[in-house]
Every structure is written in structure tokens, then in C-alpha cells.
Amino acid sequence: MAERLLIVGNGMAPGRMLENLLEKAPGRYDITIFNAEPRVNYDRIMLSPVLSGEKSYEQIVIHGDGWYINNGITLHKGTKVTGIDRAAKTITTDNGLTESYDKLVIATGSVPFIIPVPGHNLPGVLSYRDLDDVDAMILAAKARGSAVVIGGGLLGLEAAAGLSEQGMDVTVVHIMPTLMERQLDASAGYLLKKAIEERGIKVLTGANTKAIVGNGNGKVEGVELEDGTVIPASLVVMAVGIRPNAALGKLAGLTVNRGIVVDDQMRTSDPDIFALGECVEHRGATYGLVAPLYDMAGVLAKTLIDEPAAYNGSVTATKLKVTGISLFSAGDFAEAKDREEIVLRDAARGVYKRLVLKDNRIIGTVLYGEVEDGAWFFQLLRENADIAEMRETLIFGQGFAGGTPLDPMAAVAALPDEAEICGCNGVCKSKITGAITSKGLTSLEEVRAVTKASASCGSCTGLVEKLIGLTLGDGYAPKASKAACGCTDLGHDDIRRLIVAKELKSIPAVMQELEWKTSCGCSKCRPALNYYLLATWPGEYVDDNQSRFINERAHANIQKDGTYSVVPRMWGGVTSAKELRAIADVADKFNIPTVKVTGGQRIDLLGVKKEDLPGVWADLNAAGMVSGHAYAKGLRTVKTCVGTEWCRFGTQDSTGLGIKLEKFTWGSWTPHKVKLGVSGCPRNCAEATIKDIGIICVDSGYEFHIAGAAGLEVKQTILLCKVETEDDVLEYTGALMQLYREQAHYLDRIHKWLHRVGLDSVKQQIVEDAERRRALFARFAHAQVFAQVDPWAERVKGAFGHEFKPLADLRLAHAAE
Amino acid sequence: MDSDWLDIGTLNDIPKRGARVVKTARGDIAVFRTMDDRVFALDDKCPHKGGPLSQGIVQGDFVTCPLHNWMISLATGEAQGADQGCTRTIAVRLQEDRILLSWPGLAVKAA
Ligand SMILES: Cc1cc2nc3c(=O)[nH]c(=O)nc-3n(C[C@H](O)[C@H](O)[C@H](O)COP(=O)(O)OP(=O)(O)OC[C@H]3O[C@@H](n4cnc5c(N)ncnc54)[C@H](O)[C@@H]3O)c2cc1C
Ligand code: HEM
Ligand code: SF4
Ligand code: SF4
Ligand code: FES
Numbered sequence: 001m002a003e004r005l006l007i008v009g010n011g012m013a014p015g016r017m018l019e020n021l022l023e024k025a026p027g028r029y030d031i032t033i034f035n036a037e038p039r040v041n042y043d044r045i046m047l048s049p050v051l052s053g054e055k056s057y058e059q060i061v062i063h064g065d066g067w068y069i070n071n072g073i074t075l076h077k078g079t080k081v082t083g084i085d086r087a088a089k090t091i092t093t094d095n096g097l098t099e100s101y102d103k104l105v106i107a108t109g110s111v112p113f114i115i116p117v118p119g120h121n122l123p124g125v126l127s128y129r130d131l132d133d134v135d136a137m138i139l140a141a142k143a144r145g146s147a148v149v150i151g152g153g154l155l156g157l158e159a160a161a162g163l164s165e166q167g168m169d170v171t172v173v174h175i176m177p178t179l180m181e182r183q184l185d186a187s188a189g190y191l192l193k194k195a196i197e198e199r200g201i202k203v204l205t206g207a208n209t210k211a212i213v214g215n216g217n218g219k220v221e222g223v224e225l226e227d228g229t230v231i232p233a234s235l236v237v238m239a240v241g242i243r244p245n246a247a248l249g250k251l252a253g254l255t256v257n258r259g260i261v262v263d264d265q266m267r268t269s270d271p272d273i274f275a276l277g278e279c280v281e282h283r284g285a286t287y288g289l290v291a292p293l294y295d296m297a298g299v300l301a302k303t304l305i306d307e308p309a310a311y312n313g314s315v316t317a318t319k320l321k322v323t324g325i326s327l328f329s330a331g332d333f334a335e336a337k338d339r340e341e342i343v344l345r346d347a348a349r350g351v352y353k354r355l356v357l358k359d360n361r362i363i364g365t366v367l368y369g370e371v372e373d374g375a376w377f378f379q380l381l382r383e384n385a386d387i388a389e390m391r392e393t394l395i396f397g398q399g400f401a402g403g404t405p406l407d408p409m410a411a412v413a414a415l416p417d418e419a420e421i422c423g424c425n426g427v428c429k430s431k432i433t434g435a436i437t438s439k440g441l442t443s444l445e446e447v448r449a450v451t452k453a454s455a456s457c458g459s460c461t462g463l464v465e466k467l468i469g470l471t472l473g474d475g476y477a478p479k480a481s482k483a484a485c486g487c488t489d490l491g492h493d494d495i496r497r498l499i500v501a502k503e504l505k506s507i508p509a510v511m512q513e514l515e516w517k518t519s520c521g522c523s524k525c526r527p528a529l530n531y532y533l534l535a536t537w538p539g540e541y542v543d544d545n546q547s548r549f550i551n552e553r554a555h556a557n558i559q560k561d562g563t564y565s566v567v568p569r570m571w572g573g574v575t576s577a578k579e580l581r582a583i584a585d586v587a588d589k590f591n592i593p594t595v596k597v598t599g600g601q602r603i604d605l606l607g608v609k610k611e612d613l614p615g616v617w618a619d620l621n622a623a624g625m626v627s628g629h630a631y632a633k634g635l636r637t638v639k640t641c642v643g644t645e646w647c648r649f650g651t652q653d654s655t656g657l658g659i660k661l662e663k664f665t666w667g668s669w670t671p672h673k674v675k676l677g678v679s680g681c682p683r684n685c686a687e688a689t690i691k692d693i694g695i696i697c698v699d700s701g702y703e704f705h706i707a708g709a710a711g712l713e714v715k716q717t718i719l720l721c722k723v724e725t726e727d728d729v730l731e732y733t734g735a736l737m738q739l740y741r742e743q744a745h746y747l748d749r750i751h752k753w754l755h756r757v758g759l760d761s762v763k764q765q766i767v768e769d770a771e772r773r774r775a776l777f778a779r780f781a782h783a784q785v786f787a788q789v790d791p792w793a794e795r796v797k798g799a800f801g802h803e804f805k806p807l808a809d810l811r812l813a814h815a816a817e
Numbered sequence: 818m819d820s821d822w823l824d825i826g827t828l829n830d831i832p833k834r835g836a837r838v839v840k841t842a843r844g845d846i847a848v849f850r851t852m853d854d855r856v857f858a859l860d861d862k863c864p865h866k867g868g869p870l871s872q873g874i875v876q877g878d879f880v881t882c883p884l885h886n887w888m889i890s891l892a893t894g895e896a897q898g899a900d901q902g903c904t905r906t907i908a909v910r911l912q913e914d915r916i917l918l919s920w921p922g923l924a925v926k927a928a
Contacts, residue, residue, distance in 0.1 A: 177833070186852065258913065333853065520834075520852050523874040523881045546834040550872040550883040558883050562861075562869035807837035807848055807916075808825040 002030040005304070006091060006099060008081045008248065009107035010035035012044055013277030013293040015062055017105070020301030022071055028305060029103070031073045034093060037130055038078035040065060044130070045290060048321050051134050051162030084252035086270055103272055103304065106249055106260060110242040110278040110288065115150070119212030124220030125236045128159045140235040141166035148172075148223045148233040150209055152179040154320060156239035157192075160201050161322040163237070171202040171231050173209055173223060178508065183318040183329040185519050187345075187352050188368040190508035194350075195325050204231075206542075212236055244279045244286050259286045264310040266300040276300050282313060289316050317378050319371070326367075328374035331381050332356065333364035333519075344395045345515040348414040352512060353395055354519055360388040373397035412466040412498075419501040421467065422453040422460045432464060436471045444468065462494040485524040487516050492528070492745035499536050507533070507544055521547075528746035531633065534669055535741045538783035545800065551631035554803060555791045556613055564613060565606040567630035568620050569666065572640045572658035572678075573601030582623030586616055600637035600675065602628055614804050617792035626666075626790040633747075634669045635676070635737075638662040639687065643680030643697065652697035654680035657726050661695075664730055665737060667788040668780070671744040671753070674737065689717045692750040693733055698722075702729050706736060706762075707751040715751045718759060721767045735766050735773040738780035822910070822917035828854060829914065836871040836880070839918065846907055847871035848916065849891050851878060856916055857891035858909040864889070864902025 007014050010033050018031070041063045049055040068075045080094040090100045112127035114120055124140070126133050137159070140147070144167050149160040152174030164170045172179075178189030179196070193203050208226040215221040222232040244259030255261040255269040259281030266274045266282075277293050280286070287293060292314035302309035317330035333356045344353045351369035355362055355377065362381045367374050376398045380387060387394055415421075417430035435441060435451050444465055448454055454464045484492050495514065504510045507529050511521060521529070526547035533541040551557050556564035570579070583603055587595050594606040608616055617627075629636060638661050641647065643654030658678040665676070677688030678695040687710075688694030694705040694717045701724040705717035720736075723729055736750075739762065744753035754762060765772050795804070831837045831850040838861055839846040845861035847870045857878075861871050868884030878891050888897040894904035908919035 175829075181854070520877065522876050523886075526874070526876070546832055546875070549874065554872070558869075558872060560866065560868075560884065562867075562872070802830060802832065802835075802837060805837075806840045806845075807830055808823075809840040810823065810825075811840050811842050 002028065003102040004100060005029035005031045005103045005105065006101040007031065007033045007105045007107060008091070009033075009109055009277070009279075010037070010041050010075065011107060011109045011277060012041065012062070012290055013109075013297055014105060014107040015041040016294050017107075017276060017297035017300050018071075018073070020298055021304060024301060024307075025305045026071075031071075032076070032099060033068075033073060034076045034079045034081045034091075036078070036080040037132075039131065040068070040075070040077070042131065045321070047128075047131065047134050048158040048162055050131075051137060051159065052165040052323075054323070057131060081248060084248065084273075086252060086273070089272065101272075103274065105300070106268070106273065106275040106279060107277040108245040108248055108279045111245045112238065113241040113243050114238055115209065115240055117209055117211050119214055119220070120238070122212055122214045122218060122220050124234060125212055125238060128155050128237055128239045129242075137163060137235065137237065138166060141168050143234065144168060145234040146171070146232055147235040147237065148231050149237045149239060150223070151239035151241070152176070152203065152205065153182065153239065153241070154180060154318065156237070157196060158321055159237045159239055160196070161199065163235070164199060164201050168235070170200075171204065171233070172196070173207045173225065173231070174203065174205050175208050177206050179203065179205065180318075180320070180327075183366075184327065184368075185333060185354065185366055186508045187354070187512050187516075187519055188327060188329070188366050190506065190512055191350055191352055191368045192320075192325065192327060196322075199324075242278070242288055244281065246279055246281075249275065249279070257281050257284075264299075264312065265303045266296055266311060267303070274300055274303070282311060285313055287314065287316065289318065292316060315382055317374065319374075326369060326371040328367040328371040328378075329365065330374070330378045331362070331364035333366050339363070341519060342391075342395045343517055343519060345512060347513045347515055355395060357387070360386050360391070362387060412463060412494075413470055415498075415501055421463050421497065421501070422451075425452040427451050427453040429467065432467050433471050436468060441468075442472065460493065460497050462491050463497050466494075484528065485522055487511075487518040487521050487525050488514060489517075490514060495529070496532055496536075496743075499532055505533065505537055505541055507547065531669060531671065531746050535783070539786040552633070553800075554610065554613065555627055555631065555795065556608070557631045559606065561607075562610075563607045564610055565604050565630070566608050566613070566616055566620075567598060567600075567602055567604045567628040568625035569628040569662070570602040570625075571662050572638055572655050574640075574655060574659065575603075579623055579625060582620060582625065586619045589619065590616055592616075598630070598637075600628075600630070601639050602630075602637065604630070611804055611806070614796050618796045621790070621793050621796055627792045629666065632669070633672050635662075635665045635667070635674050638665075638676040638678065639691070640678045641680045641685040643678075647680055649683060650680040650697070651699050652680060652702065654678045654686065654695075654697050657695065657697075657702075657729060658686075660726065660730065661733060664784070665733065667790075668737060668741070668784060669787060670737065670741055671746050672749045674740075674750065676733075690714060691717065693736060695729055701725070704729065704732050707754045709749055709751050718754070720759075720763065731773065731777050732766060734780040735776035736762075738776040738783075739765060741780070741783075742776075821920045822912075823920050824915050825918050826916050827914045828856070828911060828916060830916075831856070834875040836873075836875065838869075838871050845869070845871070846918070847880075848909060848918070849875055849880060851875065851891070854911075856909050856911055858907040858918060859889070859891065859894050860905045860907070862904060863887060864894075864896055864904050865900065870904065 043060040043062050046060040081091050082094050083092045090098050092098050112129050126136055146169040147163045149156045149172045152172050160170045160172045178186050179192050196203055210226045211224045213222045213224050220236050222230045224230045246256045246260045249260035250256045259279055260268055260275040262268055262275050262280045262282055268275050276296050295314050296311050299309045299311040315331055320327050340357045342355045354366045356364040361384050365377045415429050419429045421429050432451050432453050441447050454461045482491050483489050502513055504513055510529055530544050530547040545553055556566050590612045592605045596604045598604045638658045640655045640658030644650035645655055661676055674692045676693045677686040677691035679686040679688040680697050690708040690710040696703040701722055703722050704720045706720050708717035709715040740750055825839055834852050836847045836849045847859050847861040849857045861869050863870055863882040865887050868882040870880050872883040873880040879888050881888055887900050894906045896902045910917050
């Protein structure tokens with residue numbers, strides 16, 4: 001009599017295994033299958049087309065009822081195996097059957113992970129795993145309404161696209177900053193988000209679900225996020241990951257880690273029991289895609305007929321099955337020292353391709369927008385092929401026939417005609433290209449004379465030169481502007497202009513649309529981009545904390561021993577007994593070793609331990625003090641003298657004006673630090689003529705000085721103009737700071753910026769053109785609405801808590817050893 | 818402690834391109850998380866003048882020291898470019914989302 005083979009689970013993996021087995025040795029086994037799902041083996045990966053309505057269930061069946069009959073297989077549909085008696089070699093089921101086996105195969109797949117937030121078990125909350133889930137979703141979609149999909153991975157996005165096809169209003173809530181972060185890098189994630197949003201699906205990244213809210217009838221009504229927002233929804237799909245379904249194996253006493261542990265022959269810790277599919281763990285790895293399961297199926301079929309075979313693990317590749325979106329990823333695409341990458345971006349076509357190489361071999365790839373070569377790259381990867389010979393052209397793909405090399409002009413070429421190139425004079429792209437062709441212009445000087453483009457501050461010179469180059473072709477060789485860093489060919493000016501012209505609002509957006517040559521930038525360009533975006537899109541751009549230097553991340557100055565110094569603001573250098581008492585108390589309470597008066601007329605507490613920072617700030621906040629930003633590329637101090645208030649020489653209230661200036665400008669982020677000074681008369685006790693902006697009070701008003709510095713280089717200020725009232729001083733200061741914020745390269749002080757753009761240009765825009773000055777002032781004031789938030793108070797309330805607490809403290813654990 | 822691996826927290830406790838500190842009797846350990854969710858652990862001491870590497874900017878598989886901008890490899894602890902020096906690495910691995918730090922790697926067990 002044939003040996004009895006029992007199979008638990010009737011998914012794709014055992015289906016493929018049986019095909020192999022029946023082909024090699026029909027009749028060798030007497031086969032019985034138990035399946036908890038009440039149906040035959042169907043193509044689970046095609047559930048998304050069923051959901052979107054592109055396919056029917058019948059079209060995705062792999063083995064119809066007839067197949068089981070023809071092959072003499074008994075299939076128990078809707079029957080769950082509940083126990084295994086390994087000694088007796090029997091199994092029992094939920095409907096009371098007991099069956100004996102010679103060989104047993106466990107193929108129970110996986111279970112969707114459900115985050116245990118309040119409301120997770122309300123009716124209307126679904127997972128996405130089988131046909132029942134799809135039927136329930138299609139039913140829910142009949143009522144239209146809105147759906148929230150929790151999870152922005154492969155399954156979540158397919159569910160979202162399907163529900164949207166079915167007419168629902170869909171929001172995807174994803175905890176990580178980019179979609180499909182396990183399969184894609186940030187650049188491809190950015191493009192994917194754009195494409196998903198283009199189909200009308202809302203995407204919230206970095207959003208943590210707090211609860212699922214029900215209505216009076218116990219039905220789902222919405223999803224509440226950590227920040228308190230509630231998104232209305234009549235349907236919630238949770239697609240946050242899967243866990244191997246190893247429960248049965250564990251119950252039977254088999255070795256189980258994450259999944260049921262198998263050897264290279266797919267054998268569990270019991271020699272007569274095998275496991276297969278998503279429920280297994282092989283050499284520490286578990287899988288969630290069919291390709292590896294098919295490899296396992298082939299090995300198990302051979303093992304069952306005593307042919308030698310071994311499964312060695314699989315490298316997997318991912319594709320997203322959403323019509324119109326093409327992405328592909330495979331292998332290991334992390335950066336490391338011994339690895340190199342080749343990146344090709346075509347912003348106009350939304351293409352991003354990245355190959356990660358090690359020793360001239362492909363070890364990983366991410367493709368977006370153009371994935372035809374995915375299979376080829378994947379094959380080279382699995383074959384561990386040496387690609388040294390074709391390295392230069394590899395990224396262009398297998399069909400490469402003399403493609404174009406990377407082109408730094410592409411970003412400019414792709415700009416729409418109405419894109420503003422010169423901000424100072426309001427000149428758009430078509431006006432420049434039009435003038436070049438119609439007037440036969442051939443040089444930058446001519447273009448400047450005719451169109452005024454780049455004739456003022458000059459920061460768009462690079463762009464204008466590229467436009468001339470594009471219009472005239474090879475006949476023109478623009479002076480290459482100095483690239484900002486090794487990650488790009490563009491200079492700072494070009495980057496800043498393009499951020500505005502193309503409305504780029506995130507670091508991945510800049511890197512993709514401006515065709516960055518690296519996947520995630522470097523410590524030179526990231527802080528610069530973060531600043532540019534912050535300055536360009538106040539209130540809109542979300543600061544990227546991890547792209548800031550430590551002082552701006554911790555809001556304190558790091559010292560040589562890794563401790564920090566804390567400098568509270570003392571408006572205009574004026575303090576009070578109450579503030580001094582609070583500072584003294586803080587110094588005592590936290591054992592702060594040094595208390596020193598700074599060069600900026602305030603008090604520095606040096607040697608504070610990082611963990612103590614929030615505590616120190618809380619006490620200073622309680623006494624009414626806020627951060628002095630002594631660490632910031634932003635407004636530092638406003639140094640003053642005592643002026644008319646006390647001094648016998650004083651001509652104006654220099655202290656009062658200094659305080660007003662500091663209250664107006666504090667909190668602003670600038671390309672480099674900005675220090676102000678106000679002296680009550682030309683004796684200049686506040687040393688205002690070595691400040692970025694210095695005010696010298698005189699009888700008839702105020703001298704407005706700019707571009708001083710006292711550091712490695714000492715610069716005396718230049719007198720820009722004289723104004724009459726305190727309000728004028730505030731207006732000129734705001735306007736000047738805004739012009740600097742908008743035009744300077746990151747890490748250029750005001751004097752460097754002035755040197756680059758020329759005093760005339762600044763004078764023209766701040767002094768002569770009153771309208772422009774007022775517009776600049778208004779933009780500065782607008783940005784201040786969002787910038788004047790005390791970073792200390794935010795952190796005292798718990799923001800960025802991870803920054804100040806150690807991850808773990810093992811000192812006690814050591815002592816116990 | 819029945820294992821050589823100490824559970825010190827979850828992956829999401831560390832920001833991407835960031836680091837957190839683990840305090841030990843032998844000094845601080847910096848545990849890094851890269852953009853693509855790999856973890857590394859180094860002594861929190863720059864080979865140059867002892868700067869706390871946990872406070873630097875993480876780029877790819879490197880961290881830039883916050884004090885004088887040396888670039889240190891997360892994988893090997895070695896300074897890059899013209900700079901010479903090496904910081905001790907400690908074995909660390911991920912199990913699902915848990916971060917496990919090698920206990921023997923800390924070399925604190927009494928002999
Ligand atoms: C919507 C969706 C889209 C997908 N898209 C892709 C894709 O594009 N590419 C890709 O490679 N992969 C994709 N996958 C993953 C792929 O479908 C799975 O990897 C594959 O189906 C797993 O096969 P399996 O046989 O291990 O488990 P399953 O197919 O899950 O089968 C397990 C079966 O066992 C049954 N069972 C469980 N416990 C018991 C028990 N105690 N007794 C009896 N029966 C039991 C279950 O009811 C289930 O029918 C997708 C998955 C889903 C859900
Ligand atoms: C790591 C480097 C530096 C640290 C930690 C540091 C720290 C400080 C601090 C804490 C103050 C007190 C300022 C305040 O009250 O806000 C200060 C003042 C000052 N710093 Fe620095 N600084 C650094 C680099 C520089 C550099 C590079 C320059 C010159 C370009 C410079 C020039 C000054 C000047 C001129 C003052 C006095 C300001 C005044 O009198 O108004 N510093 N510095
Ligand atoms: S600058 Fe003039 S007004 Fe101010 S303290 Fe000195 S002497 Fe007096
Ligand atoms: S002058 Fe030099 S040593 Fe003194 S605080 Fe400034 S940077 Fe440090
Ligand atoms: S201590 Fe790290 S670079 Fe100097």
C-alpha cells in the first residue's frame with residue numbers, strides 16, 4: 001500500500017510541491033490535504049487584481065476541483081488541523097477527524113500582524129490575506145465612503161489602489177518616513193509616493209496609529225493618529241506585516257523560532273514531518289514572496305521521493321502590482337565602505353535606477369519608472385557575474401546602444417517655460433530662451449543687458465548660462481559653477497533657484513528632481529538642503545533633524561568632553577535678579593562646573609550632561625528664559641550698550657532698540673550665524689561695527705551697518721544707509737536678513753554673501769527699492785511666525801525624547817554579573 | 818542572563834540616520850541605525866580626541882565626528898581618508914525589530 005502523505009494547508013507552496021511530486025512519482029503517495037480556507041488552491045498574489053476588478057476569482061484558481069479528483073487527492077476544504085500526535089503519527093481536526101500519516105507536511109503560510117491598538121477588533125477592520133478579505137472589501141466599497149489603509153508596504157499599497165479603483169476615498173497611513181522602506185530607498189520611495197498620490201490616494205508618512213474609533217453601533221468610524229488627527233473611515237485595512245503561522249508546529253513540540261525551523265531538505269526537528277512555505281524558517285531567514293517558496297517546493301518534492309536535493313536560501317526580488325506603477329528591487333542595496341553605487345536619474349521621465357556593486361558584482365538594485373532591465377540585473381546578481389567589462393554602460397541596461405551620458409543640464413531643460421529663473425527681476429525661462437533666439441544673443445552679458453536676468457544679485461547666473469547653453473547647443477561653453485559637493489554637479493545658487501522653480505519640498509524630492517548622484521546625500525549637502533528647504537517653505541517643510549549638526553539637533557553646544565553648554569537668551573544683554581537666581585539654582589541643582597559670561601553679553605552654563613539638558617531647560621523656562629540659540633546657524637545675540645537710559649553720551653535708547661531687534665529676529669534660521677549690535681553713540685561700546693548687522697545711534701537717527709565679523713577674519717562693517725526711526729531699523733533689519741536668507745550659500749556669513757553679490761545689488765534692493773524692501777520684510781515676518789518657537793520648551797514637553805535618553809543602561813547589569 | 822545577546826531595545830527607538838547611547842560600566846557604546854535599517858555599535862569615542870560619535874551625522878555607513886569632522890566607518894571603526902585611528906566595534910544584530918548587543922563583545926565578563 002502507498003505511504004500516507006498528509007498536508008496541512010493548501011496554499012501556493014504545497015500546490016507547487018504536489019505538481020513536482022506527481023510529475024516525478026505519481027502514485028507513490030496516498031495524499032490527503034486539509035485546508036482551513038473553504039476552497040481549492042488559488043493564486044494568492046493575484047488577489048489585488050480581483051480587488052480592483054481586473055480579474056475574477058475563477059480566473060485565479062490554480063487547481064480546480066477536477067485536478068484533485070484526477071490525481072486521487074482527498075481535499076478537506078474548510079477543515080483546520082488542530083493537533084499533531086507525533087508518537088501515534090496522527091493529526092486531529094476542528095471537525096473531529098483523526099487521520100494517520102507516514103509523512104506530514106506543514107504549509108500553514110502566515111498570519112497578518114494586527115497592531116493591538118484600541119478598536120482593532122471592531123467590525124469593519126480587515127486584514128489582507130485571503131479571498132474572504134477581498135470579498136469583504138469589495139462589499140464595503142459598494143457603499144463608497146472612505147477607507148484607511150494602515151501600512152504603506154507592498155500589500156497596503158495594493159489594497160489602497162484596489163479600493164480606490166472600487167470608488168473609495170482612500171488614505172494610506174504609514175509609520176515610516178518613506179513608503180515600502182524595506183524594499184526601496186528614499187529616492188524611489190519619493191517617486192512612489194508621488195505616483196500613488198496622483199491616483200487620488202492620500203498618503204500620510206511618519207504617521208503613527210493610536211486607535212481605531214468606533215461609533216455608537218460599534219462600527220468603525222475612523223482612525224486616530226498619535227498627533228490627535230482623526231481620519232474618517234468606514235473601512236480600515238491593516239496591512240502592517242505578516243508573521244509565519246508556526247502555531248501548529250509549536251503545539252506539536254517542533255523546534256520553532258520565528259517560523260518552524262527546517263534543514264536544507266525542508267525537514268523539521270521530527271524526521272517524518274516537513275514544513276514548507278511562509279511558515280518556515282530556514283537558516284534564520286523567513287520569506288514572504290512566492291519565488292523562494294517555489295524553490296523550497298522543488299526541494300521537498302525530491303526529498304519525499306528520496307532524491308538528493310538541498311535548499312540554499314533565496315535572494316528575492318520585489319515588484320508592485322499596481323497598474324501604471326513600475327518598480328523593482330532586489331538584493332542588498334545598503335551603502336557601505338566596500339561598495340560602490342551607480343545612480344541614474346531622469347527627472348523629466350520620473351526614472352530612478354540604482355545599482356549597488358561590490359568587487360565588480362551587482363549585489364542589489366532599485367529601479368523605478370523603468371524596470372525592463374530588472375530581470376537582467378537580478379540574473380547578473382544571482383549569477384554573481386563580473387560586470388567590470390560593461391561597467392560604464394551597465395546602468396543603461398541590456399539593450400544599451402550608445403545611450404547618453406548623465407547630463408547636468410537635464411534639470412534645467414525640464415523646467416516649464418513659465419518657471420521663474422531670475423527672482424530679482426522676475427524673468428521666466430521662455431523670456432530668456434525667446435530673447436536668445438529672436439535677438440541672436442550669444443553671451444551672458446548680452447542676455448543680462450536684454451532681459452535683466454541675473455543682472456541683480458547674480459545668484460541665477462548658473463541657470464542662465466545653462467539656458468544659453470541649451471538654446472545655442474555646443475556653440476556655448478558656460479563657466480562651470482562650483483558644485484555644492486560630490487553628490488551633485490549643481491552649485492548652491494542653482495540648487496536654491498531650482499528648489500523654488502520646481503517647488504521641491506523635501507530632501508528626497510530635491511535629490512530626485514535635481515538628479516543627485518548619490519542615493520542619500522552626504523554631511524555637506526544634507527544640512528544645506530535642510531536649510532534651503534526650511535528657508536524657502538516656512539510652515540510647510542518638515543525639518544529633517546537627522547540632517548542637522550549635533551548642536552542644532554540637541555539645541556546646546558557640544559564641548560570637547562562630550563558635555564554640553566547651555567546659554568539662555570538675555571534680551572539685549574539685560575538680565576534681572578530673578579533670572580540670575582534661577583541660573584544660580586540650576587547650576588547648583590545639576591552640579592554645573594563652570595558658569596561664564598560670554599562674548600555675547602549673556603551667561604553660559606558649561607559642562608552639562610546631555611541627559612540633564614531637558615531638566616536644566618525646564619527650570620530656566622520656568623523662570624521665563626528661552627534658548628539663546630548660541631549653537632545655531634541663526635540669530636545669536638544682540639549686543640547693546642546702555643545708551644540714553646544711563647550714559648551721558650547716549651543719543652538714542654540703544655538698549656531698548658536692541659531688545660526690540662532681538663525679540664523680532666530670534667528663532668530665525670539663517671545660512672550661518674548672525675550677530676547684531678546696537679551702540680548708543682559713535683563711541684561704539686557695543687562693538688557694533690564688527691557685527692553682521694550693527695546699528696550706531698546718532699542724534700538724527702540710526703546708521704545701518706552691515707557685513708562685519710570678528711573671527712578668524714576680522715571685518716569692519718560697511719555703512720549701508722542711515723534711517724530715521726526705530727521702526728525703520730526693524731524694517732531694514734528684517735529685509736536684509738531675508739535677502740541673506742534667500743540668496744546666500746549655506747555656511748556663508750553676511751560679509752561673504754555681500755562680497756559675492758556686490759554692495760550695489762544689496763543697496764538697490766534694500767535701500768532704493770522700497771517696495772522690494774517691504775516685500776522682503778513681509779516674507780521675513782511670515783517665516784518668523786513658524787520659527788519663533790522655543791526649542792527648549794518643545795523638548796521639555798517630550799519632543800525628540802530619544803535624543804536625550806540613553807537607549808539602555810547596562811551599568812547595573814554589569815555590576816550584577 | 819542566559820544568552821550572549823542582550824536585548825537593548827527596538828529598531829524604532831533609534832531614528833534612521835541616527836544613533837543612541839548604551840551606558841555600560843566600561844563606558845558609553847554608540848548604537849547606530851542607517852537609512853536602510855542596519856545597526857552598528859562602536860565605542861562612543863572618536864579615535865582622534867575622544868569625541869562622542871553618537872552625536873555625529875550618519876551618512877551611508879559612516880559617521881562624521883561632531884568635534885573635528887573625522888569620518889569613521891561604522892562597520893570597522895576605522896577613520897577614513899588621511900586620518901589614522903580606529904575605534905572598537907561591538908557585535909550587534911537585529912532579531913525582527915529587537916536590537917541585540919553582544920555580551921561577550923562588551924568584554925566585561927569576569928575571567
Ligand atoms: C494580497 C497579496 C498579494 C501578494 N502579492 C505577491 C506578489 O506580488 N509576489 C509574491 O511573490 N508574493 C506575493 N504575495 C505573497 C504570496 O501570496 C505568499 O508568499 C504565498 O501565497 C505563500 O504560500 P504558502 O503556501 O506558504 O501559504 P498560503 O498561501 O498562505 O497558504 C496557507 C494556507 O494554509 C491554511 N491553513 C493555515 N493553518 C491551517 C491549519 N491549522 N489547518 C489547515 N489549514 C491551515 C490557510 O488557510 C491557507 O489557505 C502576496 C500575498 C498577498 C496576501
Ligand atoms: C566650535 C566652534 C565655536 C564655539 C563652540 C563657539 C562658541 C561661542 C559661544 C558659546 C559664544 C558666546 C556667544 C553667545 O553668547 O551666544 C561665542 C562668542 C563669540 N564667538 Fe564663537 N564659537 C565657535 C566658533 C567661532 C568662530 C569660528 C568664530 C569666528 C568666525 C567665533 C567668533 C565669536 C565671537 C566674535 C564671539 C563674541 C561675540 C560677541 O562679542 O558678540 N566663534 N562663541
Ligand atoms: S556707545 Fe556711546 S552711548 Fe553707548 S555706552 Fe558707549 S558711549 Fe555710551
Ligand atoms: S576662541 Fe577658540 S578656543 Fe576659545 S571658545 Fe572660540 S573656538 Fe574655542
Ligand atoms: S575627536 Fe573626533 S574628530 Fe576630533
